[in-house]
Amino acid sequence: MASGTTTWRAATEAALYGPSGFYLRPEGPAGHFRTSVHASPLFAGAVAELLRRVDEALGHPAELAFTDVGAGRGELLTAVLARTAPELGARLRPYAVERAERPSGLDERVTWLGELPEGVDGLLFANEWLDNVPVDVAETDAEGIAxxxxxxxxxxxxxxxxxxxxEADWLARWWPLDGAPPGSRAEIGLPRDAAWARAVGSLRSG
Ligand SMILES: C[S@@+](CC[C@H](N)C(=O)[O-])C[C@H]1O[C@@H](n2cnc3c(N)ncnc32)[C@H](O)[C@@H]1O
Known part of the structure; x- marks a missing residue:
């Protein structure tokens, strides 16, 4: 690879999470766009209900984790905490997993982590996270080679x-480019599969 040239994944990693990376800026994602988290309080209400049902399904454990991966600035956690009944609230362990720093003024009940908690029981949640995990991109050339x-x-x-x-195996299985016209593109989702597997693996039950 020529000097000054990099992979798509590395370029995205630098743009989103490098020095002055988009997602690390003080204003956070909500300073630029809205997600369901910001669009309506109905969303947090639905997640709070989901949390209540998970608690019931797990038999009301002494500690119930609510892990929000790619938590932005903790907006969803804050809104769900406000909608959680006191009895459940007392057992709740809210975790924000984020690459950005903990925002000032966040509810002190929220544990802010750079990595997933280990072996917890509860609800693993993520909204618009996986598409922000950098991946490489393939494109078919004039001969149809990816x-x-x-x-x-x-x-x-x-x-x-x-x-x-x-990576070729992943494409063949999930996003085949065989027979695609020159210039066709596919994201190679291996890092997202790995990130998802790690996230699911953080749960003991839930
Ligand atoms: C599009 S924003 C979504 C924020 C929030 N979940 C929402 O719906 O408003 C994606 C967030 O995921 C975070 N993120 C991306 N990869 C991450 C990782 N591996 N671990 C923790 N956070 C991550 C980014 O820093 C960013 O704040």
């Missing part, structure tokens, strides 16, 4: 080596 898309320092893109190994 190649890595590379990014130069000035943002120009070029095609690199053919996609091989586990």
């Amino acid at each position: 190649r890595q898309v590379l990014v130069q320092q000035d943002g120009e893109e070029l095609l690199g080596e053919p996609v091989t190994g586990a």
Whole structure:
């Protein structure tokens, strides 16, 4: 790979989470766009009901985790806490898992983590998280071969080596490019699969 050229995944990682990365800026995602979390209090109401049902299904454990992965600035956790009955609230362990710093003024009941908690019982939740886990991108060349898309320092893109190994296997299974016209693209979702598996693995039950 030529110097100053990088993979799509590394370029996205730098743009979103590097120095002055988009998601690490003080204003947070909500300073730029709305998600369901911000659009209506009905969303937090529905999640609070889901939490109540998970608690019931788990037999009202002494500690019930509510893990929000990619928690933004803790907006959903804050809104769900406000809608949780006192009895459940006393047993609730709210975790924000975020790459950004803990915002000032957040409810002190919320534990702010850079990594998932281990072996908890409860509700694992994520809203608009996985699409923010950087991945590589493949594009078919003039012969229909899927190649890595590379990014130069000035943002120009070029095609690199053919996609091989586990990444090729992933494409063949989930986003096949065989027979696709030249210039067709696919995201290679392996890092998202791994992130999801890690998240699910954080639960002992739930
Ligand atoms: C589109 S925002 C969604 C924020 C919030 N969940 C919402 O719906 O408003 C995605 C968030 O996921 C966070 N994020 C991305 N990858 C993460 C990771 N591996 N661990 C923790 N947080 C992550 C980003 O920092 C960002 O705040």
